[in-house]
Each structure stands twice: as structure tokens, then as C-alpha cells.
Amino acid sequence: FNVSRIQTTPFDGQKPGTSGLRKKVKVFVQPHYLENFVQASFNALTEAKVRGATLVVSGDGRYYSEQAIQIITKMAAANGVRRIWVGLNGLLSTPAVSAVIRERVGVDGSKATGAFILTASHNPGGPNEDFGIKYNMENGGPAPEGITNKIYEYTTTIKEYLIAPDLPNVDISTVGVSNFTGPEGPFDVEVFDSASDYIKLMKSIFDFESIRKLLSSPKFTFCYDALHGVAGAYAKRIFVDELGAQESSLLNCVPKEDFGGGHPDPNLTYAKELVARMGLGKSEPQGEPPEFGAAADGDADRNMILGKRFFVTPSDSVAIIAANAVQAIPYFSAGLKGVARSMPTSAALDVVAKHLNLKFFEVPTGWKFFGNLMDAGLCSVCGEESFGTGSDHIREKDGIWAVLAWLSILAYKNKDNQDKLVTVEDIVRQHWATYGRHYYTRYDYENVDAVAAKELMAHLVKLQSSLSEVNKIVKGASSDVSNVVHGDEFEYKDSVDGSVSSHQGIRYLFEDGSRLIFRLSGTGSEGATIRLYIEQYEKDPSKIGRLSHEALAPLVAAALKLSKMEEFTGRSAPTVIT
Numbered sequence: 001f002n003v004s005r006i007q008t009t010p011f012d013g014q015k016p017g018t019s020g021l022r023k024k025v026k027v028f029v030q031p032h033y034l035e036n037f038v039q040a041s042f043n044a045l046t047e048a049k050v051r052g053a054t055l056v057v058s059g060d061g062r063y064y065s066e067q068a069i070q071i072i073t074k075m076a077a078a079n080g081v082r083r084i085w086v087g088l089n090g091l092l093s094t095p096a097v098s099a100v101i102r103e104r105v106g107v108d109g110s111k112a113t114g115a116f117i118l119t120a121s122h123n124p125g126g127p128n129e130d131f132g133i134k135y136n137m138e139n140g141g142p143a144p145e146g147i148t149n150k151i152y153e154y155t156t157t158i159k160e161y162l163i164a165p166d167l168p169n170v171d172i173s174t175v176g177v178s179n180f181t182g183p184e185g186p187f188d189v190e191v192f193d194s195a196s197d198y199i200k201l202m203k204s205i206f207d208f209e210s211i212r213k214l215l216s217s218p219k220f221t222f223c224y225d226a227l228h229g230v231a232g233a234y235a236k237r238i239f240v241d242e243l244g245a246q247e248s249s250l251l252n253c254v255p256k257e258d259f260g261g262g263h264p265d266p267n268l269t270y271a272k273e274l275v276a277r278m279g280l281g282k283s284e285p286q287g288e289p290p291e292f293g294a295a296a297d298g299d300a301d302r303n304m305i306l307g308k309r310f311f312v313t314p315s316d317s318v319a320i321i322a323a324n325a326v327q328a329i330p331y332f333s334a335g336l337k338g339v340a341r342s343m344p345t346s347a348a349l350d351v352v353a354k355h356l357n358l359k360f361f362e363v364p365t366g367w368k369f370f371g372n373l374m375d376a377g378l379c380s381v382c383g384e385e386s387f388g389t390g391s392d393h394i395r396e397k398d399g400i401w402a403v404l405a406w407l408s409i410l411a412y413k414n415k416d417n418q419d420k421l422v423t424v425e426d427i428v429r430q431h432w433a434t435y436g437r438h439y440y441t442r443y444d445y446e447n448v449d450a451v452a453a454k455e456l457m458a459h460l461v462k463l464q465s466s467l468s469e470v471n472k473i474v475k476g477a478s479s480d481v482s483n484v485v486h487g488d489e490f491e492y493k494d495s496v497d498g499s500v501s502s503h504q505g506i507r508y509l510f511e512d513g514s515r516l517i518f519r520l521s522g523t524g525s526e527g528a529t530i531r532l533y534i535e536q537y538e539k540d541p542s543k544i545g546r547l548s549h550e551a552l553a554p555l556v557a558a559a560l561k562l563s564k565m566e567e568f569t570g571r572s573a574p575t576v577i578t
């Protein structure tokens with residue numbers, strides 16, 4: 001093949017957000033748009049990391065993925081990359097990409113050093129919806145801010161990109177290696193099975209035999225919803241073939257490029273079918289709900305865990321996994337190196353860390369901040385309130401891992417084969433009884449006017465200069481909340497590399513440990529999304545059984561009043577409550 005230099009001019013707004021560049025498909029399909037971003041990524045990585053490299057290119061299979069794989073392959077060839085690895089049909093979950101970078105050995109003995117992941121995660125897909133791309137590094141984790149800032153800088157000055165226009169399109173629907181020769185020598189494309197490396201890793205972490213036993217018990221029933229995302233490429237292989245679940249327990253497990261028209265976000269609003277089946281919907285389910293249900297997002301790094309008629313908040317989920325990991329999961333049997341959560345995630349994990357005397361870290365939103373801690377051997381289990389949970393087995397959050405972790409805990413708690421099943425709800429209530437309960441909720445105001453959202457945030461920062469004013473407003477909203485004792489914008493200093501990330505969310509901290517946090521989303525593709533996180537700690541065992549929305553009502557009222565939410569956004573209610 002030959003290499004062409006194509007003249008181009010910069011596009012505005014190619015700044016990677018919380019997790020890569022996400023835009024409407026209509027934006028991505030403009031001539032040169034994807035090419036500019038990919039070339040800027042190669043430039044930012046520098047020739048040392050590009051020439052001769054082996055790169056993974058795959059994703060959640062959303063609309064435009066196949067075209068993007070062909071373009072990136074041709075550009076990689078032209079930029080001196082030695083090898084491209086593609087999951088069969090272009091499918092690899094985000095956690096599987098991370099695993100493939102870290103663990104896989106190619107047919108010729110090669111190892112990968114990075115990846116382009118093609119996903120907009122939990123955002124909808126299809127010609128009128130979102131596409132996305134992000135780069136992951138040799139440790140398997142998302143590029144740190146130092147690199148993403150450089151990529152962005154290059155997108156603002158780019159004049160040309162390199163591409164091999166006559167390289168034939170690769171057939172990504174068949175496993176095998178295609179060899180090509182360019183001006184600098186050989187270039188290969190290897191298409192491989194999307195699931196086998198990931199399954200091998202899962203088998204090295206969990207006791208599949210004990211999970212198999214649990215799934216075969218007549219007392220236990222199971223259900224998994226992939227929301228037509230890439231988790232479907234793993235679900236049957238893992239839950240049915242390896243663990244013996246019934247095929248009827250899989251919902252929406254055929255990956256679709258538009259996720260069946262749905263919003264592939266595993267929460268109580270968007271995972272409707274699963275929620276109904278679990279007895280948490282508006283109408284009574286047909287038949288008895290399963291004992292355990294879980295869902296994934298488009299790229300399968302998120303998870304929602306449900307019991308029968310019972311919702312596990314993600315903040316509780318990571319705390320419960322951390323509290324039980326050493327006993328229930330062989331990978332952790334030697335102990336946890338430490339635990340970490342994102343700032344807006346509830347402090348349930350903090351309490352476990354304190355009880356178990358574990359190192360503890362609080363990082364900004366976005367998985368990239370956990371990677372350094374894990375690489376330094378400081379963190380084993382971590383999570384975010386946004387349905388993301390994971391461990392140092394890879395450098396991404398991992399939806400199926402979280403399900404297997406919960407199944408392991410259930411298997412462990414039921415190992416004596418007692419008459420009555422120890423349920424998901426039993427495990428959570430037991431946890432609250434031991435550690436106290438963090439009532440928690442998140443309000444999302446999606447697609448609000450970007451200027452209004454900025455004004456609301458500026459207003460909240462300005463208010464922080466007078467806590468007496470803040471307390472007047474808060475008490476005016478409800479006499480049932482304690483005093484605000486501190487207000488700031490969260491800033492994080494990475495204890496490993498010393499890098500500082502500021503403006504990571506506006507915090508109002510209360511005397512009794514309650515918190516109100518306001519952030520602007522960094523993953524949307526249109527307008528702005530305001531996230532409001534609300535948390536209250538209850539240690540008194542007689543008060544841990546309340547309904548979450550009732551317990552939190554006074555704090556919610558305070559938050560809406562403080563932020564003048566309706567005044568700024570015109571919204572009287574959030575789009576999504578989790």
C-alpha cells in the first residue's frame with residue numbers, strides 16, 4: 001500500500017471529556033472529522049509509541065463503528081503502526097479491551113501497547129445518536145489528562161493526516177490474520193475472538209465452580225440484561241456456557257448498532273424490562289421475580305445490581321464488594337491493597353475502609369484517576385456512584401466483573417446450603433446494620449441550556465463565600481437538615497505523579513456528614529447535563545430502614561433552593577433520578 005498526506009483544517013470542540021470524545025454521528029461522519037482526531041492522537045503519543053506498535057481497535061458495535069475501524073486501520077498503517085488487532089465484528093467491551101492490552105499475546109507472539117475504543121458508552125446509538133472514541137494506554141487504562149490535553153492541542157492546529165487509501169478494507173467478520181506490505185515493510189491486521197481472553201481472565205479471578213453451584217440451586221434465580229450492548233457478546237459465553245445459567249435468563253443480549261432504539265444505561269429509568277421483571281416496575285411482574293438481576297451499559301463497563309424487588313445503590317455495591325472480597329473472591333484472598341471511590345460516590349466505602357484498616361483514596365469523577373493508584377499497588381477495589389465498579393485486574397470499570405463479584409458473595413453467603421437463601425437484600429441490610437447506611441440519590445438534569453448551567457454553577461461557587469447565607473437558605477428550605485460547615489470546589493492531587501486536577505465538582509459539606517455535590521457532566525454530546533448528588537449518613541440501626549426518597553427529602557429541598565435550579569434551568573424536575 002501507499003501513504004497519502006491529506007490536507008485538513010481543525011474542527012472546533014474535539015476536546016476529550018470524562019471518557020473520550022463523544023459527538024453526534026452526524027458530526028463524526030463529516031469528512032476529515034474522525035481522521036483529524038486520530039492523527040492528533042498519533043501526534044500526541046509521539047512516533048516512539050506509534051511506529052512499530054500493536055494497537056487494538058474495537059468497541060461496543062454502535063452505528064459507524066465498522067467505518068471507523070477501516071479508517072483508523074488505514075491511518076495506523078500510514079503512521080507506521082506494525083499491527084492492528086480487532087475483536088470479531090469489531091466488538092470488544094471496554095473492560096475486554098483493557099484485558100486484551102494487558103494479557104493477550106498475538107498469533108505471532110506480539111503484545112499490544114494501546115487501543116482506540118469506539119464507544120459513547122451509555123449514550124444511545126444510531127445514525128441520529130452518538131458515536132465516540134477514546135485512547136487507552138499500555139497499562140490498559142484511559143489516557144491521562146496530560147495526553148488528552150495534548151491530543152486536543154493537536155486538533156486545534158492540525159494541517160494534514162496520513163492515510164493508506166489503497167489498503168483494502170479488512171473483513172472483520174472472520175477470525176484470522178491479513179498481511180500487507182507498505183513503504184516501510186509489513187503491516188498486519190489480526191481479527192480474534194472477542195470473549196476468550198476476557199473469559200480466561202475472569203476464570204483466574206473468581207471461583208467459577210462455586211458460582212455454578214449457586215446458579216444451579218433451585219432456590220436461586222438469575223437474570224441479565226445487556227440492553228443490546230456489547231455485553232451480549234460475553235453474556236451467553238460466561239453465564240450460560242461457563243456457569244450453567246438458563247438461556248431464558250438473558251435479556252437483550254444480541255448486540256445492536258442502535259441498541260434496539262434504547263438508551264443503554266443500566267439504571268432504574270432506562271433498564272425498563274429488567275426493572276419490571278425484578279418486580280421494581282409500576283405494574284406487578286408476570287410470575288415471581290428472579291433473586292438476582294443485573295444490567296450493563298453499551299460498552300459493558302457499567303453494572304446495575306438488583307435483588308428481588310430491591311435496588312442496590314452503586315455506592316453501596318462497591319462498599320459491600322470491598323467488605324466481602326477477601327472471603328468471597330479468590331483473587332483477593334491475600335488481602336486488599338487499598339480501596340478508592342470517586343468524589344461524588346457515597347462514603348459507604350470510607351466506612352468499610354476504616355473498619356478494615358485499608359488505604360483509602362477519593363479521586364475525581366472518571367476512571368482514569370484510579371489507574372495510577374492501581375499501577376502503584378495502592379488500590380484493589382474501586383467504584384463510582386454512576387454504576388461503575390472494578391478492580392486492579394484491569395484499568396477500566398468492569399460490568400461483568402461486578403456481576404461475578406456479587407454472585408461470588410452470594411455463593412459465599414449461601415455456601416452452607418441453608419434452607420433459606422441469603423438474598424441480595426439480606427446482604428445489603430446486614431451491611432447497613434454493621435456499617436450504617438448512606439442514603440443516596442442523584443438527580444440528572446439532562447440537555448439543559450449550556451449558558452444557564454454555567455450560571456447555576458457560578459452562583460453556587462459564589463454562595464460558598466458566605467456560609468451564614470448558605471445556612472439561612474438551607475434552613476429556610478427545611479429545618480430538618482444540619483449545618484453546612486464547609487463549601488469548596490473539589491481539587492485532586494494525584495499522590496503518585498503529583499498532577500493536580502481542579503474544579504472537579506462543587507461541594508457543600510454538612511456537620512452530620514451529609515453532602516450536596518454539583519457537577520457538570522463531561523460525557524454528553526449536546527447542551528449541558530447538571531448532576532446533583534445527595535447523601536446522608538445514618539448510623540442509628542432503628543433509622544436505617546427508611547425509604548431513600550423520604551429520608552433525603554429535606555436535603556433535596558435544600559439543594560434545589562440553594563442552586564435555584566428551576567430559576568436557572570426552567571426545570572421543575574430532573575430527567576433521571578438514580
Ligand code: VG1
Pocket residue numbers: 018019120121122297301302342365366367384385386388520521522523524531
Ligand atoms: C459519567 C459518570 C462517571 C463515569 C463516566 C464514564 O461522567 O458520572 O462516573 O466515569 O460517565 O462512564 P460524567 O462526566 O458525564 O458525569 V462510561 O460508562 O460513559 O465510560
Ligand code: CO
Pocket residue numbers: 094121122297298299300301302
Ligand atoms: Co460505559
